[in-house]
Structure formats: structure tokens, C-alpha cells
Amino acid sequence: xxxxxxxxxxxxxxxxxxxxxxxxxxxxxxxxxxxxxxxxxxxxxxxxxxxxxxxxxxxxxxxxxxxxxxxxxxxxxxxxxxxxxxxxxxxxxxxxxxxxxxxxxxxxxxxxxxxxxxxxxxxxxxxxxxxxxxxxxxxxxxxxxxxxxxxxxxxxxxxxxxxxxxxxxxxxxxxxxxxxxxxxxxxxxxxxxxxxxxxxxxxxxxxxxxxxxxxxxxxxxxxxxxxxxxxxxxxxxxxxxxxxxxxxxxxxxxxxxxxxxxxxxxxxxxxxxxxxxxxxxxxxxxxxxxxxxxxxxxxxxxxxxxxxxxxxxxxxxxxxxxxxxxxxxxxxxxxxxxxxxxxxxxxxxxxxxxxxxxxxxxxxxxxxxxxxxxxxxxxxxxxxxxxxxxxxxxxxxxxxxxxxxxxxxxxxxxxxxxxxxxxxxxxxxxxxxxxxxxxxxxxxxxxxxxxxxxxxxxxxxxxxxxxxxxxxxxxxxxxxxxxxxxxxxxxxxxxxxxxxxxxxxxxxxxxxxxxxxxxxxxxxxxxxxxxxxxxxxxxxxxxxxxxxxxxxxxxxxxxxxxxxxxxxxxxxxxxxxxxxxxxxxxxxxxxxxxxxxxxxxxxxxxxxxxxxxxxxxxxxxxxxxxxxxxxxxxxxxxxxxxxxxxxxxxxxxxxxxxxxxxxxxxxxxxxxxxxxxxxxxxxxxxxxxxxxxxxxxxxxxxxxxxxxxxxxxxxxxxxxxxxxxxxxxxxxxxxxxxxxxxxxxxxxxxxxxxxxxxxxxxxxxxxxxxxxxxxxxxxxxxxxxxxxxxxxxxxxxxxxxxxxxxxxxxxxxxxxxxxxxxxxxxxxxxxxxxxxxxxxxxxxxxxxxxxxxxxxxxxxxxxxxxxxxxxxxxxxxxxxxxxxxxx
Numbered sequence: 075x076x077x078x079x080x081x082x083x084x085x086x087x088x089x090x091x092x093x094x095x096x097x098x099x100x101x102x103x104x105x106x107x108x109x110x111x112x113x114x115x116x117x118x119x120x121x122x123x124x125x126x127x128x129x130x131x132x133x134x135x136x137x138x139x140x141x142x143x144x145x146x147x148x149x150x151x152x153x154x155x156x157x158x159x160x161x162x163x164x165x166x167x168x169x170x171x172x173x174x175x176x177x178x179x180x181x182x183x184x185x186x187x188x189x190x191x192x193x194x195x196x197x198x199x200x201x202x203x204x205x206x207x208x209x210x211x212x213x214x215x216x217x218x219x220x221x222x223x224x225x226x227x228x229x230x231x232x233x234x235x236x237x238x239x240x241x242x243x244x245x246x247x248x249x250x251x252x253x254x255x256x257x258x259x260x261x262x263x264x265x266x267x268x269x270x271x272x273x274x275x276x277x278x279x280x281x282x283x284x285x286x287x288x289x290x291x292x293x294x295x296x297x298x299x300x301x302x303x304x305x306x307x308x309x310x311x312x313x314x315x316x317x318x319x320x321x322x323x324x325x326x327x328x329x330x331x332x333x334x335x336x337x338x339x340x341x342x343x344x345x346x347x348x349x350x351x352x353x354x355x356x357x358x359x360x361x362x363x364x365x366x367x368x369x370x371x372x373x374x375x376x377x378x379x380x381x382x383x384x385x386x387x388x389x390x391x392x393x394x395x396x397x398x399x400x401x402x403x404x405x406x407x408x409x410x411x412x413x414x415x416x417x418x419x420x421x422x423x424x425x426x427x428x429x430x431x432x433x434x435x436x437x438x439x440x441x442x443x444x445x446x447x448x449x450x451x452x453x454x455x456x457x458x459x460x461x462x463x464x465x466x467x468x469x470x471x472x473x474x475x476x477x478x479x480x481x482x483x484x485x486x487x488x489x490x491x492x493x494x495x496x497x498x499x500x501x502x503x504x505x506x507x508x509x510x511x512x513x514x515x516x517x518x519x520x521x522x523x524x525x526x527x528x529x530x531x532x533x534x535x536x537x538x539x540x541x542x543x544x545x546x547x548x549x550x551x552x553x554x555x556x557x558x559x560x561x562x563x564x565x566x567x568x569x570x571x572x573x574x575x576x577x578x579x580x581x582x583x584x585x586x587x588x589x590x591x592x593x594x595x596x597x598x599x600x601x602x603x604x605x606x607x608x609x610x611x612x613x614x615x616x617x618x619x620x621x622x623x624x625x626x627x628x629x630x631x632x633x634x635x636x637x638x639x640x641x642x643x644x645x646x647x648x649x650x651x652x653x654x655x656x657x658x659x660x661x662x663x664x665x666x667x668x669x670x671x672x673x674x675x676x677x678x679x680x681x682x683x684x685x686x687x688x689x690x691x692x693x694x695x696x697x698x699x700x701x702x703x704x705x706x707x708x709x710x711x712x713x714x715x716x717x718x719x720x721x722x723x724x725x726x727x728x729x730x731x732x733x734x735x736x737x738x739x740x741x742x743x744x745x746x747x748x749x750x751x752x753x754x755x756x757x758x759x760x761x762x763x764x765x766x767x768x769x770x771x772x773x774x775x776x777x778x779x780x781x782x783x784x785x786x787x788x789x790x791x792x793x794x795x796x797x798x799x800x801x802x803x804x805x806x807x808x809x810x811x812x813x814x815x816x817x818x819x820x821x822x823x824x825x826x827x828x829x830x831x832x833x834x835x836x837x838x839x840x841x842x843x844x845x846x847x848x849x850x851x852x853x854x855x856x857x858x859x860x861x862x863x864x865x866x867x868x869x870x871x872x873x874x875x876x877x878x879x880x881x882x883x884x885x886x887x888x889x890x891x892x893x894x895x896x897x898x899x900x901x902x903x904x905x906x907x908x909x910x911x912x913x914x915x916x917x918x919x920x921x922x923x924x925x926x927x928x929x930x931x932x933x934x935x936x937x938x939x940x941x942x943x944x945x946x947x948x949x950x951x952x953x954x955x956x957x958x959x960x961x
Contacts, residue, residue, distance in 0.1 A: 676780015
């Protein structure tokens, strides 16, 4: 027993002193294990804190309620919400929640859109969705509470007042609140009845409030059966348990965060021990000379690897967790929301440590074979060119497999899982090819440096003479750069794909001012040019509408007279005039390219100038298209609107008398127009006209119009022409303060911000979580590269010592290290960028998404830190005092 213990102590001592080393060598070796695990733990912790828990998501959606009942799309078939609940859940308690995502208020003479919520804030469940900071919650009409962000933006506080956009009844602010999951949200909480106090019939559509119901269900309620019953009545039930059952991306795929760190540990371990085994050949010779068996020495080296990986990973994990806890105040300020509560994850911790140690052990298993000494004669008789030939053959095979896998990914487009798997395998093969080609690149650089200065020649020739040391450092850099590059490319390509296939009612970069209550297109057009510049394309948008009732006259301008006399929902509204439309053939839905939205009819737009055509379609008219319009023809936007070259138009009837408006927060289940004895609407007449298909069919234009004609053509049918809006096209790069510019220009003209539509499309900015991942990924790339370069410089000590003994000044030694660091960093950047882009393509091509590379962001997040690491590497080079010591 004592003998075994003595052998174990001897092995541990040799592993610690000989293999792991002392001083900076030990620190560098352990840091190669600790830093990737530290960054993985830090990233996982930060994402865990910034990802809302299921309970937080449920509270943000429905407060403390057990479920929320919302109207489905389309008319309700089962009556009002209280009626449905009375039949489906007699014991349920329902609290009405009136809300609007964009509710207009008048602040300092300018329309401001805020989120608006109204409920019973004293006893209702909605109160749990907000945190009271000062004062109290509103209790009735005339009282509101506002979020602190809204109050700070407009210099308001408790005791101040706010007023609806079209109301003269101000409401007093009685409290300041905060939304836990959106600290910067600009929201107003109204007391029960406040929306009705601000209600205005003329601008009912602009307020846009709707009702949902927060439910407290009796114990034991079968929520699945309840959801089916309310769905049959035209309602949607979302339960708290259903939200709790949902999982975030981090909860579904924890390996997204931990896998790069674990793989970086494996790469670093293999590289570090490959170098150490090469540098310890003298020590291994001495151990063999004193009679120690080669297998025993091999066991010592592997024991050293396991010990170093265990110490490094545990230290890195503990430091990563502590740093993530220390970063919580900063994360709360950056994300502007409540963080998830601190909760231990022992399973994840053990899994990360076991995987890190296991991967490190596997990675060092083969490099440590160099500890088994071979006879000198055998080593000298080894065929070195044959070894190079084998390496070339392995590289060729890997390249072939990679090309075959990538080709298979393109061919197997029908199976995304298979193609993604093959494409990823091809990327890994390319990664192996890049690593295997590093020695050849170093030899080419050394040959190309023949006319270069002496220090550069010495540095590159030294790298080419001993390629294992730089290859290990380049491997670490390539992997770190490839990971960040792939993430950046995938996220940017996804955002670009969304914008490319975005379908809305306007084209990207357009700003539309609706003339809902005002008829001054010239003044509005001048205001838009003043807001976005005199060269901004501005044009009016017109539609073919029903002719005015008999006895009315049509002015020369071609618009419906007596603006405001056409009611919608009981409110005068110019845009409520019935429009002409073109019917699809056979009533089949017409779907535009790349759009899932179908239409069985489309509005008939009116264009009289190329500028008006471009405002509607987003492009200039073709010669044949303009000739068709000029000759009195109809230009159809989709083949589904034409049958044998003819289109069927639906001619609207004169507007009927308005029905009474149900007011704000009205129950969508109520149908005020379904009184008994009401006569059905008369059938609308149809007209068949010849038509020609447009040269280009595009989904956004199809959402707006189904066909285009000119004003004389519409008048010949007996239709009238209504100017519905003014469209400006500043371009996709809309200024960040576009809303403020429009408000300053159009509010004095009587066009509120609520009647302005700015088409920005999907945002291309990276979410905070992805910025966090990219930031920590770039930090991992920089730190890993600095450590690899520093370790490489430490292993260069014998060569630097020769330069020192030959009398070269310290500047020459640092120049050698600097040139080597730059060469290693450049190879890592080029290889990592190529591997990352290929890996990004491998993940995107199965989904038919084009690769989009934001080179500016790539340089900032990836290339910049790596080059900084290359500049910082020489600072860690051995000094002359250290070189005087025995190596």
C-alpha cells in the first residue's frame, strides 16, 4: 500500500513539475483550459439571467390571472365574452382589460403614441403586471398612472396631467409604474372608464382600443376542454400553464452556449500538449536513461493532462459564475428589464465540467504518445517525406469528403435535417483541411520572405522549421474566429432574408400620410418634402370609389365633395367611401410571390403619372404598361384577376346610413347591426372589362391594389376618384428621427401622427442577447489567441535565447515575436473567417437563405479583437532576465 502511494506521489510530482511546468508555463497551460470554460460559464450565466422565466412571461402577459380570453379573427358566433364564460365556465371570474398598443395622446402640442391599458387596478389581476414606483394605481375616470420612462421623456410626474389626442378632458397622473419586462416602455394605465371619457366618434378608428378578459378559474377546471368550447364560440383562451410549458431557446438548446467553450477546450488541450510533448523530449530522454519505462512516462503525461484540465475547468467555471453574478446590475441596465432570479443549475454545471474534462482528456490522448521514446536510429531513419505525403493525402481526402458533403447538402434540399447534417460535416472537413494546410502556408511565407528584412526572415523561417507550435496557435484562433463569424453571418442573413421577403401595405422605406379627415394633398406633400428633403419622391395615392349620391357635384379636383360625410363606424371618414374592386377568377384566393396572404378581390387604384405608379408599385412603369394605361386599359397585378384577357369589376353601391358606434373597448362578440327585420344589403353590380397583366407581380403591391387604371378610365365607368393619401419614398435608410420629423411637419396641417404609416420593415439591429453572445465570443477569440500566442512565445524561449547569446538587442527578439504573432493571427483570421462563412452557408442553404455578410460588424466583433490580440502577444514575450536562466 505504501509502495503504491509512493508511486502515485512520484507520478503526481513528475506530472506537476515536468509536464505541467512552473511559473508562466503553468499559468499559460492552465489558462488554456480555464479561459474557454470561464467564458462559456459567463455566457451561459448572462443568458440565463436575461432570459425571462416562464412565470415572468406569464405575469407579463396576464398579471396574476389563470387565463386570458381574447377574440379570434372574424365575427364571434357565440355572443359576448360574459355570455360565453357563463356557459363554458360558470364559476370563473372575469375582469375586462381594455388596451391598445398605439394610443394617441396630446403632449406639448404633439401627438404621442403610447401603450394604453385599462382595468380594475385595485382588485383585478392586471395589477400584478406592473410595479408601483410612486403614488397609487388609478381607480376611475380622470385618473391615470404612467410609466417612469414616459414621465421622464416628457417631464411629467405625480400631479401632472395628460389628455387624449381629440379630447378636452385631461386626466390627472396619480402614480408612476414600471413594467418588469420592459423598463423603457411608454405606457399609460387608465382607471375604469377613462377610454370612454376620451372617446371621440370622429376619430374612433385612431384610438383602436379592444377588449380582452383576465380569468380566475375555479380549482380543477379542465382548461383544455374550456379552450375548445370558447374556440367554437369565436374566442381564444391562453392559459398560464400553457405559457409556463413554453421554453426559450436557451432552455431548449443549452448546447448552443456551452458547446463552443467545450470544443475550444479540446482544441486548446490538443495544441498545448502537442507543443509540450515536443519541448519535453530532453526530459523524457533523461527519464528513459534512469530506467523508467516509456508506458510509465506516458501515464505520467496523461495524468498531468487530466490534472491540468480538472484544475483549469473548475477554476474557470467558478470564476465564470462569479463574474456572471457580478454582471447582473449591468445586465439589468443594458436590457432594461427584470432579470431572472438567481437559481443554481447543478446539472448544467456538472455536465459542463464533465464534458470539458472529457474532451480535454481525449484531446491530449494522442499528443502524449510522443512521451514514449523511440531509439535514435529509428527516429533518424524515419521517412519524413512519406509523413508529408500522408498528410497531403489526408488533406485531399478531407477536402473530397467536405466537397461531397456540401454537394449533398445542396442536392438534398427536400430534407433539411439531412442536408444540414451533411453541410456541417463538410464544414468540419474544411476545418481539418485548413489546419492541415497551415505548415504549407508557413513554408510559402518563408520562401516569399527571402527579400524581406532579417528579423522577418528569421521569424517566418523559424515558424516553417517547427510548424507544430504555430499550427496549434492557428488552430485555436481559427476555431474562435469561425464560431463568432458563423453566428454573425447566420443572424445577419436571417434578418436580411426577412427584409427581402417582407410583405406589407407599403414598400420598405415609404412614408404614407393618410388623408382620413383632411383633403389637402398639396400641403401634405410639401410637408413631407420639408421633413425628408426637397429631392424626396412624393406622390398622391388614389383609388376608384363610389360616385357621390345623386344631387351632389364633383369638383374639378376629382374628389368626393363634402369631406367627412361618408361615415365608418358612426364617424365621418373620407376613407370610408366604398371602393371599386377587381374579383379573382372563380373566387379563388390570389397569393403573391413569397406571401402567405390570399385575396379574393383587390382594390382598383388610379395612377396618372409615373411618380404615382412608382408610389404604388415601388418601381417605374414599363413602356407597354404605360401604353396600356394611357389607352384606357386595365393593368392587372396578378394572373388570378384575368380570365381570357378580361377582368370582372365589382361596382360599389352608395354608402348607407351609419350604425351606432359601440364605443371604446366594445365586445367584438356584439353585433349592433343584426337587429331583427333588417333588410339584407342589395347585390353590387358587376362589370367586365378588358385587362392586361402587369410586367412584374409583387406581393406588397398586391396587398394594396389588384389593378390600376387612369382617372379618365375610372370616370368612364361612372366611378369617382378619391385621393386617399400622400406617399413619400425617402428610401430604406430612413432616419432614426423620422417620426419626429413627420410630427413637426404634418401636425400643424391637421394630419396627426396616428394617420402616418412609416414602413421600416423588420429591424436589422441585433437583439441584446445576440450582441451579448457576439461580444463574449469576440472576447473568447481575443483571449484565446493572446494565450496561444503567449504560449507560443514561451515555447520559443530556446530560439530567443540563442539570439540573446549571439548579441542581438532586445528589440530584435521582440521583432521576431511580433512578426510571428502577426503571421499566426493573420492565418487564424483568414482561415477562421473562411471556415465561419462556410459553416454559415451550411446552416443557411438547407433553408434557401442567401448568405449576407456584414463586413463592418465582422471587423468590429471578430477581426478587431484578433488583431489586438496579435499586438498584445509580443508584450508577453520572455525578457532578457528570464532568458539568462537555464532553460
